[in-house]
Amino acid sequence: MADPGTRPDEVADSDSVSDPISETGERRAALERRLEALIRENRFTIAVVFPVIGAVTLVASAEGLLPRPLAYNPLLILFGTLVMRSPLVVGLLPRVDRRALACLGLVTAYTYAIELVGVRTGWPYGTFEYGIRLGPMLFGEIPLALPLFFVPLVLNAYLLTLLVLGGWSARPLVRIPTAIAAVVAVDLVLDPAAVAIGFWSYVPPGGYYGVPASNYVGWLLSGTVAALLVDRAFDRAALLERVRTCEFVLDDLVSFVVLWGAINVLYGNWLAASVAGLFCLGLFRTERYDRELLLTALPASVGRSRDS
Template structure:
């Protein structure tokens, strides 16, 4: 009979090789993923909303999903070494919750307020909500949570600090997202005082964000997760993409408060100490580095 430890070692070595290759791929294309993709995305979405981009490229769901997957890749690759059975279980529960609360919201108007999807975001579950919904929602919560534990440092060891701060960050994410999404016609509310978004939407995000943050907190060993976040230079690049994409759209449509909140996220990212001038220069393709360093 083969020794279990002997069998496990090659498997572990194989996983580590794959992980190193994925990390190298992200690092080599960091500028493209975190800067070029969101800026091109912002231009194409605004062009679609303004009728400049013709069919079938306007609001093309395959392009939207592909772009989202690419921008999510730093977060996914960064977290892979910490995704075990425990994490999969809690994240699976979060995925089910994401579908459930969104379906409830579309059908009843609770907890977000009456809204509907105005464009196709790919295949629809029950013909009502995007099948890819967790791809859009769960990483937003993960980004808010990871930024919180990095910025708060040792204070994040206290759940009475960590959890409320992460929930506040999740709600702040939607203060950026929803005004921009409404402006480009992703979805529409019946009425709203905040750039077309009702205050009830943020009460809903406070509720759903609290549940999501608790589930993510349960999914990972906090110390092991924090160690991974500190050692992985690109794990928050998905948040950079988010700020560039939705912050740019808010600026273009004059949603000044939403754009300012995106600016606050920029300050939070700078506070982590990993997005300095040298890092940005190193992430830029070689042909552009001399211009960045000038």
């Protein structure tokens, strides 16, 4: 009720003043809805077409089949990576608050620090060197976009862990070790393929398709720190609900399996390709990737031709 001493025009003015916080929330929600619609309309292109093109161009670059301006073009690599990461980013956006930003910021800082130490000292991954420039290089030694490559891999592994474990994900002693194991398994797929196409190399080469065992000791350390921070970043119940209701949030993991799994197959890295196959089984177990969904995600014209 208005104060008796308040003039009617003052009441009208006060009612017309909107809450800035409310307006910000509405604008954010509207932006999130538009981004989600964009992802849904282009799921097949993002999750399948982009990684297939990426695998072809990267292998062609490694084999000297592309002209110099296109071979290992860092802008194309970064653009393709950003597109393939978009379902994960958009899917998690409604659950990103200050706590999440702080924890993910710590993961980012840790990613830079451990990689810089690794390049300069050989610890904990083993002595390695980059074969190409993955965009601008921080201190001339590590990719500036390194968190774009690493942090989503941890998030994908963690989210898949939540869905696959089901009710067991409520137990930290089950959830955390499983997430760490999933992060290390991601690199069992990534590193052999990356070595094969010349992204980086180890000195001396290791026994697992050129990758030494020390690399996986390093990933066990990195994965542990990153998984613990990611586990602290989000309210687990709210995150799990979002992951269960957002059908495209794991599409970035689909892109990962298609891209790096295909490269491993092309180079005969069969054990690494088999681990990629295990991730496929994990994705199928989430009960969100099947023939019906594939037809839904296909472009409209393709979907109609398949149904006819």
